[in-house]
Amino acid sequence: MSTPSPKHALFEQFALVAKTLGHPQRLELIEQLGQGPRSVDLLAEKLRLPIANVSQHLQVMRRAGLVVAERRGKFVVYALSGGSVLEAVASLQRIAKANLAEVDKIVRGYFDQRDALEPISREELAARVKDGLVTVLDVRPEDEYALGHIPGAINVPLTELERRVQSLPQGQEVVAYCRGAYCVLSFEAVDILRNRGLAARRLADGMPEWIAHGLPVDRSISLP
Amino acid sequence: MSTPSPKHALFEQFALVAKTLGHPQRLELIEQLGQGPRSVDLLAEKLRLPIANVSQHLQVMRRAGLVVAERRGKFVVYALSGGSVLEAVASLQRIAKANLAEVDKIVRGYFDQRDALEPISREELAARVKDGLVTVLDVRPEDEYALGHIPGAINVPLTELERRVQSLPQGQEVVAYCRGAYCVLSFEAVDILRNRGLAARRLADGMPEWIAHGLPVDRSISLP
DNA sequence: TTGATAATCAATGATTTCGTTGAATGATTG
DNA sequence: CAATCATTCAACGAAATCATTGATTATCAA
Numbered sequence: 413m414s415t416p417s418p419k420h421a422l423f424e425q426f427a428l429v430a431k432t433l434g435h436p437q438r439l440e441l442i443e444q445l446g447q448g449p450r451s452v453d454l455l456a457e458k459l460r461l462p463i464a465n466v467s468q469h470l471q472v473m474r475r476a477g478l479v480v481a482e483r484r485g486k487f488v489v490y491a492l493s494g495g496s497v498l499e500a501v502a503s504l505q506r507i508a509k510a511n512l513a514e515v516d517k518i519v520r521g522y523f524d525q526r527d528a529l530e531p532i533s534r535e536e537l538a539a540r541v542k543d544g545l546v547t548v549l550d551v552r553p554e555d556e557y558a559l560g561h562i563p564g565a566i567n568v569p570l571t572e573l574e575r576r577v578q579s580l581p582q583g584q585e586v587v588a589y590c591r592g593a594y595c596v597l598s599f600e601a602v603d604i605l606r607n608r609g610l611a612a613r614r615l616a617d618g619m620p621e622w623i624a625h626g627l628p629v630d631r632s633i634s635l636p
Numbered sequence: 637m638s639t640p641s642p643k644h645a646l647f648e649q650f651a652l653v654a655k656t657l658g659h660p661q662r663l664e665l666i667e668q669l670g671q672g673p674r675s676v677d678l679l680a681e682k683l684r685l686p687i688a689n690v691s692q693h694l695q696v697m698r699r700a701g702l703v704v705a706e707r708r709g710k711f712v713v714y715a716l717s718g719g720s721v722l723e724a725v726a727s728l729q730r731i732a733k734a735n736l737a738e739v740d741k742i743v744r745g746y747f748d749q750r751d752a753l754e755p756i757s758r759e760e761l762a763a764r765v766k767d768g769l770v771t772v773l774d775v776r777p778e779d780e781y782a783l784g785h786i787p788g789a790i791n792v793p794l795t796e797l798e799r800r801v802q803s804l805p806q807g808q809e810v811v812a813y814c815r816g817a818y819c820v821l822s823f824e825a826v827d828i829l830r831n832r833g834l835a836a837r838r839l840a841d842g843m844p845e846w847i848a849h850g851l852p853v854d855r856s857i858s859l860p
Numbered sequence: 861t862t863g864a865t866a867a868t869c870a871a872t873g874a875t876t877t878c879g880t881t882g883a884a885t886g887a888t889t890g
Numbered sequence: 891c892a893a894t895c896a897t898t899c900a901a902c903g904a905a906a907t908c909a910t911t912g913a914t915t916a917t918c919a920a
Binding site: 861862863864865866867868869870871872873874875876877878879880881882883884885886887888889890 | 891892893894895896897898899900901902903904905906907908909910911912913914915916917918919920
């Protein structure tokens with residue numbers, strides 16, 4: 413048919429959004445943007461991809477309404493177009509986790525036993541932070557920490573954790589978090605900490621979800 | 637790299653789910669399955685697509701964890717794998733509506749043209765019925781119709797509408813109603829009728845409200 | 861057993877998407 | 891203005907996806 417029915421035209425648009433989400437590196441870009449607006453430059457460096465490639469991906473995502481771009485001087489800063497994007501990704505993860513044996517296999521094969529204990533929920537952590545009962549550990553790289561973190565969180569990037577583990581408060585439970593529910597950094601951090609005998613747990617999700625639920629964010633830099 | 641990092645392997649899985657959602661006809665299949673489990677046969681008929689094609693799509697969706705299949709006698713019945721699937725689709729729609737100008741254009745062009753965006757009110761309908769200006773269409777299942785309907789309304793359950801659409805009075809505007817303001821049947825009925833070129837509108841609410849406001853109810857059975 | 865119906869499989873060519881390359885644009889700095 | 895940096899554009903071949911076709915398997919009924 414030359415003129416598709418409006419209904420199909422709409423489905424076409426919805427499919428465009430989904431199709432655009434259907435690429436691992438674009439999902440990784442979204443994970444990064446979930447923590448805040450970023451330049452093409454920085455994203456390319458984070459993902460270790462050619463700048464041109466990242467630029468292409470971002471433009472595809474812009475055309476699909478997933479991100480918005482704003483020129484700021486020399487840079488073009490991209491940001492998520494809205495909260496629905498992270499919601500969509502969260503749904504994808506839920507579907508995959510619940511129905512794809514492969515996901516279980518990956519998670520179990522690589523992270524199992526590192527996560528023997530239940531992860532701690534946002535609400536629980538927020539409450540304990542108020543009571544000063546836990547040490548909150550942000551294991552993302554320094555620059556991501558600087559752009560916003562959970563108040564009171566200590567930043568020890570995963571790469572330095574082993575070296576600096578003894579500088580952490582000893583008697584307390586440690587809760588590690590990073591970029592999101594499937595960010596591997598916090599898994600690895602908990603593993604390291606447990607091996608050193610600390611009571612360590614993992615936040616069930618990460619920074620973007622913390623922000624999305626309106627919990628307080630500290631944008632100042634506090635050196636550990 | 638020979639062995640992709642577990643992180644990348646996970647993103648690969650999430651992307652698979654999204655990629656699978658990224659096809660208009662698969663989204664339409666999900667819309668159908670959102671109403672309940674269906675056989676390949678029936679889905680193919682609904683979408684007016686070759687059975688082999690629908691079967692392929694369903695299998696792709698099964699591999700991506702979106703649907704599950706169960707053989708029931710001669711038939712294979714597919715169903716959504718869980719609620720997250722509809723959540724994901726809802727997010728897609730929200731993203732598209734909020735950020736894609738194209739969607740606005742389609743919706744506007746679609747509804748404006750026929751002055752049908754506005755549902756018709758109870759009072760207006762009651763007046764027009766008296767003048768015999770409209771065909772009133774009850775798209776609920778037969779048993780619900782039998783228990784009470786708007787006088788003069790013709791019962792054509794949504795499931796049969798497509799088949800019986802040509803038996804409706806042709807020159808007149810059609811007003812469809814069903815169970816209530818948010819009952820989807822009347823939306824779909826209007827959609828079907830418009831695709832067939834009829835001037836169709838939707839009653840703002842449904843039968844319960846009609847009764848509640850003391851308007852006349854016909855409890856006899858009139859075969860169309 | 862045979863025939864009919866429902867669904868899947870296998871294979872093909874057409875179309876789309878992807879990553880890379882190198883050149884072009886836009887904006888700031890010297 | 892020239893030099894530089896950040897980003898985008900254009901174009902290419904490689905790879906993946908799609909719809910279609912015809913053959914094949916599974917189940918039921920006669």
